[in-house]
Amino acid sequence: MEKTEKLIIIGSGPAGLTAAIYAARGNLNPLVITGSEAGGQLMLTTDVDDFPGFPEGIQGPELMAKMRKQAERFNVRFASENVVSVNFKTKPLVVKTESSEFRTQSVIIATGASARWLGLESEQKLRGKGVSACAVCDGFFFKGKKVAIVGGGDTALREANYLSKLCQQVTIIHRRDALRAQPALQELVKSKPNIDFIFNSVVEEVLGEEKVTGVRLKNIHNEKTSEIQLEGVFVAIGHKPNTDFLKGQLELDEKGYIVVTPEGRTHIAGVFVAGDVSDHKYRQAVTAAGAGCKAAFDVEEYLEHMHLPTEGNGG
Secondary structure (H helix, E strand, C coil): CCCCCCCCCCCCCHHHHHHHHHHHHCCCCCCEECCCCCHHHHHHHEEEEECCCCCCCEHHHHHHHHHHHHHHHHHCEECCCCEEEEEECCEEEEEECCCEEECCCCEEECCCCCEEECCCCHHHCCCCCCCCCHHHHHHHCCCCEEEEEEEHHHHHHHHHHHHHCCCCCCECCCCCCCCCCHHHHHHHCCCCEEEEEEEEEEEEECCCCCCCEEEEEEEECCEEEEECCCCCCEECCEEEECCCHHHCCCCCCCCCCEEEEECCCCCCEEECCCCCCCCCCCCCCCHHHHHHHHHHHHHHHHHCCCCCCCCCCCC
């Protein structure tokens, strides 16, 4: 008879690996399906200074390597594949990867969300060298410097407000002629003396070789170009939750995030969620890790109520 896992964790960022550590210590013998981009968004982050326990800071990839090593210490199993589809309408639950099909009593979805980028070659070249998608993560490195925020929604203005406390000058670049953020947030940002605005413009190129030195802008009405000098560019045009494989299986909101109950659970028994895949507010490594811990405890409680053994291998 085909083996049925007790727990499959989809995703291997801070949420997924923390869930794996706790689940393994709870004798659930979890299987982590890492995805092809194992480690999540922290693999694209250079300096992490806000994760507790690292007084000198740590590189994002190194932090994820340490988390994985800790999970391996508790014999967590890993499959380095992408999940292509799931069937949550049957019991056991079914998870399909590119080459395999797994049956499981429970699932934790921790696939995260990916920042939306502008799609410029120069932007990708300078990521981690002055281009960022997280002001809270990287703003400290631009203390006293001139930076730009690209975007005009709530996320962009929250990032601008945060950066205004650190940076000499913050310029908000928006492709429309008016901001889209909630009015109270607009009023707050417009009251800051070191925040200015460039409307009806798009970033045509991020300038610099080894680090950002400025941006070239194009006015969308008259197509005139201009350049401004600055040292940081924060792209804040939204995030895309990695939930395409869940359509038709779980309730998703209009932006694609997983809809959860007030307790942070999905509406399907045995299916749990952790991290940025349902969190579009905080989006921090430490909050994702905390959510992974909670999800592992919830799975353990769920399996106990199913009167399943919590020792040895699933079967």
